[in-house]
Amino acid sequence: MDIALSKQERAFAERMRTFFSTEIPAEIRDRLGRGGHTTREDIVTSQRIMNEHGLAVPHWPVEWGGQDWTPVQRHLWSEEMLLAHVPPPLAFNSAMVGPVIATFGSEDLKARFLPKTANLDIWWCQGFSEPNAGSDLASLKTTAVREGDDYIVNGQKTWTTLAQWADWIFCLVRTDPEAKKQRGISFLLIDMSTPGVTVRPIRLIDGGFEVNEVFFEDVRVPADQLVGEENSGWDYAKFLLGNERTGVAAVGQTKARVLRIKRLAAQTNSGGRPLLDDPLFRARLTKLEVELTALEMSVLRVLNTEAKIGPGKPDPVSSVLKLKGSELQQEATELLVDVLGPSGLAYRESADVPDGFAALPEGALDALPTYFNWRKASIYSGSSEVQRTIIAKAILKL
Amino acid sequence: MELDLTDEQRMLGDAVNSLLDKRYDANARLKLLESDDGWSRELWKQYAELGLLGLTFDEQYGGAGMGVGELAVVMEAFGRALVLEPFLATVVLGGQLVAAAGTPEQKAALLPGVASGETLLAFAAVEPGSRWSLTDIATTASPAGDGWELTGEKIAVVGGDSAEHLLVTARTPDDVVGLFLVSGADVARDTYRMQDGLGAADVVLSSAPAQALGSPADALDHIESVLDVATAVLCAESVGAMDRMLWLTVDYLKTRVQFGQPIAVFQALQHRASDMFVSLEQARSMALLARLALADDDVAERRRSVAAAKIQIDVSARHISQEAIQLHGGIGMTMEYPVGHYAKRTALIAKTFADTDALVEAVGADGGLIAER
Numbered sequence: 122m123d124i125a126l127s128k129q130e131r132a133f134a135e136r137m138r139t140f141f142s143t144e145i146p147a148e149i150r151d152r153l154g155r156g157g158h159t160t161r162e163d164i165v166t167s168q169r170i171m172n173e174h175g176l177a178v179p180h181w182p183v184e185w186g187g188q189d190w191t192p193v194q195r196h197l198w199s200e201e202m203l204l205a206h207v208p209p210p211l212a213f214n215s216a217m218v219g220p221v222i223a224t225f226g227s228e229d230l231k232a233r234f235l236p237k238t239a240n241l242d243i244w245w246c247q248g249f250s251e252p253n254a255g256s257d258l259a260s261l262k263t264t265a266v267r268e269g270d271d272y273i274v275n276g277q278k279t280w281t282t283l284a285q286w287a288d289w290i291f292c293l294v295r296t297d298p299e300a301k302k303q304r305g306i307s308f309l310l311i312d313m314s315t316p317g318v319t320v321r322p323i324r325l326i327d328g329g330f331e332v333n334e335v336f337f338e339d340v341r342v343p344a345d346q347l348v349g350e351e352n353s354g355w356d357y358a359k360f361l362l363g364n365e366r367t368g369v370a371a372v373g374q375t376k377a378r379v380l381r382i383k384r385l386a387a388q389t390n391s392g393g394r395p396l397l398d399d400p401l402f403r404a405r406l407t408k409l410e411v412e413l414t415a416l417e418m419s420v421l422r423v424l425n426t427e428a429k430i431g432p433g434k435p436d437p438v439s440s441v442l443k444l445k446g447s448e449l450q451q452e453a454t455e456l457l458v459d460v461l462g463p464s465g466l467a468y469r470e471s472a473d474v475p476d477g478f479a480a481l482p483e484g485a486l487d488a489l490p491t492y493f494n495w496r497k498a499s500i501y502s503g504s505s506e507v508q509r510t511i512i513a514k515a516i517l518k519l
Numbered sequence: 520m521e522l523d524l525t526d527e528q529r530m531l532g533d534a535v536n537s538l539l540d541k542r543y544d545a546n547a548r549l550k551l552l553e554s555d556d557g558w559s560r561e562l563w564k565q566y567a568e569l570g571l572l573g574l575t576f577d578e579q580y581g582g583a584g585m586g587v588g589e590l591a592v593v594m595e596a597f598g599r600a601l602v603l604e605p606f607l608a609t610v611v612l613g614g615q616l617v618a619a620a621g622t623p624e625q626k627a628a629l630l631p632g633v634a635s636g637e638t639l640l641a642f643a644a645v646e647p648g649s650r651w652s653l654t655d656i657a658t659t660a661s662p663a664g665d666g667w668e669l670t671g672e673k674i675a676v677v678g679g680d681s682a683e684h685l686l687v688t689a690r691t692p693d694d695v696v697g698l699f700l701v702s703g704a705d706v707a708r709d710t711y712r713m714q715d716g717l718g719a720a721d722v723v724l725s726s727a728p729a730q731a732l733g734s735p736a737d738a739l740d741h742i743e744s745v746l747d748v749a750t751a752v753l754c755a756e757s758v759g760a761m762d763r764m765l766w767l768t769v770d771y772l773k774t775r776v777q778f779g780q781p782i783a784v785f786q787a788l789q790h791r792a793s794d795m796f797v798s799l800e801q802a803r804s805m806a807l808l809a810r811l812a813l814a815d816d817d818v819a820e821r822r823r824s825v826a827a828a829k830i831q832i833d834v835s836a837r838h839i840s841q842e843a844i845q846l847h848g849g850i851g852m853t854m855e856y857p858v859g860h861y862a863k864r865t866a867l868i869a870k871t872f873a874d875t876d877a878l879v880e881a882v883g884a885d886g887g888l889i890a891e892r
Contacts, residue, residue: 124811124824125522138892379889400880407883411805411830414888418804425522441800444793512796513789517769 125421126193134197141205144170154206154381156487161244161286167208168215168241177210178239180364182223185235192424196367203373204380213245213282214238218291220364221308221357225349234310248278248292248311248335249358256507258293259302259355263337265294265309267344272296272309274317274340280501284320284333287313297352308354310346317341325497327490328468362502366427366439367420369502370446375413378453382406385460385484396460409452416445437515440508447498447505454492461488522807524592532592534569539600545857551603552716556681558603563636572610573634576618580630587748591755591810598759601860603716605641607756608678609633611749613640616686620698620733620741629684629700641682643673643722644742651873653688653742654696658724660689660735667691667729669699672722677871679720680710686732687724688742697735698742701727715864744818747825750872751809754825754832757868758799758806760861761836764843765795767858771847788846795839802835819885826878827888833875836865 123131142150149163171177172186180195181187190198202209209215219238222230237243254261263276274294284290290311297305311318317340322330349357383406386397396402423438458465464481465488472481499505513519524532542562551559566572574589576582583589590611597606614633617626617640632638649655658671669689679685685701707723732738769792772783782788805828812824840862844851851858869875882888 124815124820125808376889380891383887383889384891400883403883403887404876404879407879407887408830408834410888411827411834411879411882412801414808414827415801415805415831418808419800422522422804422807438800441797445797445801506790509790509793510786512793516796517789517792519769519772519783519789519792 125418126197130193130197133194134201137198137201138205140174140176141202141207144174145205145207149208150206153208154377155483156381156491159208161283164208164211165241165244168210171210172240177241178215178219180216181219181235181239185219185223185231186239192367192427193421196420196424199368200373200376203377206377211241211244213247213287213291214241214243216365216368217247217361218245218310221291221348221361224360225308225353225357227345229345230310230348244283244286244288246281246284246287246290246313246335248281248290250280251277252279256504258358259306261293261295261306263292263294264298265296265307265342267296270344272342272344272347274309274311274337274342276337278335278337279323279332281320281333281335282331284313284335285322285330289313290318290335291348293354293358296354300352303355305352306354306358307351308348308357309342310348311337311340311342315340315342325494327494329490329494363436363439366436367423367442369439370416370420370442371450371498372413372417372420372446375446375450375453376417378450378457379406379410379413381484382453382456382460385457385482389460389462389482402456402459406456409449409456412445413449416442416449419445437511440503440511440515443503444505444508444512450498451492451495454488454495457484457488458492461485465489522811524588528589528592531589532596535571535593535596536599538565538569539596539602543600543602545860548601548603548857548860549855557712557716557718558605563604566604566606567634567636570634571606572636573614573630574610576614576630576634577626580618580626581634582630587751587813588810590748591752591806594752594756595759595806598756598761598864599763601760601763601857601864605639605678605681605718607717607749607753608641608682609639611752612642612745613678613682613684613686615745615748616640616642616698616741617732619745620738622733625700625730625732638684639678639682640684640686641676641678641720643676643679643685643687645675646672647674651877653739656688656690656696658687658689660691660697660699660729660731662692663726663728667699667731668726669701669724669729670726671724673724674721675713676720676722677713677717679708679722680718685722687722687729688738689729691735693735695735696739696742698732698738699729699735700732701729713867715867716860717867743822746872747822748813750825750829751806751813753868753871754802754806754809754828757832757836757865758803760865760868761799761802761839764839764858764861764865765792765799767861768792768795768843768846771850775848791842791846795842798835798838802832802839805831823882823885823888826873826882829873830875830878830882833869833878836869840865 145167168177178186179188179190222234251261265272265274292309293306294309295305296307317338319336321334323332387395389396391399461484464485469486570583571593573582574585578584617629646656660667660669683703687699687701688696691697705727708720710720713719773781775782809825809828812821815821843858847858850856
């Protein structure tokens with residue numbers, strides 16, 4: 122892929138590689154590289170080190186800690202981070218609420234929230250989805266009614282990722298029940314410790330807890346925590362979603378996964394030879410590598426266009442990246458399951474085994490849970506069916 | 520890094536597309552298919568006047584001195600129009616083989632004629648029973664007087680029906696695979712049209728007089744390099760064809776009315792068309808990678824990228840062509856309607872120089888595309 126990069130871009134990638142592999146603790150990177158769980162502490166540690174070096178929020182305005190980088194440089198930053206198994210900055214902070222506050226928030230809100238958001242002194246979660254507002258997000262029902270200097274919030278959010286670790290939540294709430302559905306929505310920042318906020322974890326099929334239900338019962342929110350204009354929240358949400366055109370392809374994550382699969386398949390015996398040399402396994406792997414390389418080129422093409430026309434409106438080509446990217450992420454998780462074979466079938470919380478038993482091979486704990494967990498990729502952020510409809514309408518004009 | 524076409528490349532593409540828009544609509548093409556040659560010598564002259572037939576040759580040999588990127592631009596346009604003229608055989612393969620492997624005298628003797636449209640060439644490498652192998656060949660070359668004599672059989676020689684000169688691979692007594700120039704008059708030819716309408720031939724050589732193109736010992740390297748270029752520009756041709764198949768299908772969905780409404784309103788069809796678009800984007804990206812990779816000095820890296828591109832092209836083309844026919848319904852099955860012709864061309868591209876399985880095996884055995892750094 123280097124062939125598609127200029128000399129300067131390659132040097133930049135090299136600089137990022139050096140940074141990530143020397144500044145972020147090896148203990149974290151090694152553990153995550155072997156499929157270990159990411160802890161809250163891992164993310165905080167990693168993001169604070171990056172922030173110290175001005176690398177946590179490069180896509181923010183320069184005055185708030187951003188870097189004056191090209192779209193390709195931002196891509197390489199992310200790519201090198203993922204390949205080095207560094208936990209990325211928390212997306213809710215760096216990619217979502219941060220840019221919204223920086224673009225639409227008052228000066229007060231910026232000063233109050235942006236530095237802490239960049240440094241992960243505040244852990245944000247995203248309050249968008251509701252039980253009856255998934256793909257049809259604009260049908261959300263959580264209300265915020267103005268009462269003096271406050272809003273009174275009532276309703277329920279769901280699929281709220283890592284709400285159990287969050288300090289604050291940015292919510293889409295209905296402020297005008299009379300308006301057409303997209304028009305009556307506002308973007309509100311809520312402290313999770315406010316009375317009336319309750320978090321209930323949802324256990325997923327992999328056995329883990331990463332999403333939650335969040336309930337709001339007469340939650341009093343100071344009106345100065347409204348971002349931008351009342352009833353303009355839908356525009357901000359669209360900005361937030363359109364801000365991330367190429368990250369949705371998850372090329373870096375899938376590449377890192379493929380590398381791990383190759384490493385483990387080379388160590389796995391299959392009928393007297395390494396599994397990596399099995400022609401059928403290798404053919405499936407190679408086809409995945411080809412599709413992934415194609416997707417990476419598609420990402421570079423989109424970045425190339427973005428560099429020329431500047432950022433702005435959502436690009437419907439992002440739907441192609443999301444659709445194909447989630448498919449490839451899922452395929453990779455499937456290949457890891459195949460590498461583990463019978464060693465990956467047990468449900469285990471830890472790699473400890475009693476004395477006299479063989480140590481578990483790498484991947485035994487995470488292969489199947491990861492496979493089941495990543496079924497989510499074609500559902501969240503606009504399901505594959507939604508993406509196909511966007512492509513049909515916005516690109517093919519069907 | 521610049522991923523877009525240069526202004527010059529864009530202008531070249533516009534010029535070719537504009538000629539083909541005027542001269543290569545579906546009916547005109549069907550008429551050409553029914554003609555004796557199966558292609559147009561008059562258009563061939565126009566390609567020569569546009570400088571397309573000597574695009575990559577040095578100016579001293581009547582060429583335009585351009586790069587392989589320009590060749591890809593032309594081939595994408597040819598793919599869109601489904602051009603029948605023997606451009607792949609004569610210019611991409613024949614011309615480039617002479618330019619790469621030939622002595623200065625051979626270049627001077629052959630390339631100006633190719634560039635002006637007077638000389639047609641074809642590359643004869645494939646033999647019965649050995650798939651696409653360049654080295655598993657039974658054709659022999661024996662020294663004879665100042666030159667050589669070739670004996671053996673070649674099949675699926677694209678453009679072999681009309682070429683005046685054949686560039687034939689054969690094994691020498693030193694056990695190297697060389698490349699030899701043979702006059703079309705000195706071989707027996709079984710000429711035919713391939714499934715996509717392009718002319719071709721099977722060829723029997725019985726002590727056919729030949730001259731070595733350059734030195735036989737260097738031939739294989741030159742052939743492999745030219746096949747990298749040819750594969751990369753085939754990717755471009757296929758993308759042109761896929762693009763047309765997609766948009767023909769989209770237009771058809773909007774105009775075909777059933778149950779009182781255009782069938783484009785049905786989500787089952789919309790989603791299939793969207794998947795075709797995704798396949799096309801994947802293919803376009805890899806055709807771009809192949810084009811960029813041709814500039815790579817690392818031969819192994821270049822070959823791996825081009826092979827990977829061809830895999831994606833084949834996978835995408837198979838998907839897009841099958842869906843294009845399906846979404847058209849019955850009309851897509853007819854010889855009269857263009858979509859099936861695109862499907863046929865892309866199916867043959869997938870069986871040119873190698874097939875998908877062979878490429879997957881080659882890339883996989885070589886360690887794949889994604890490696891630790």
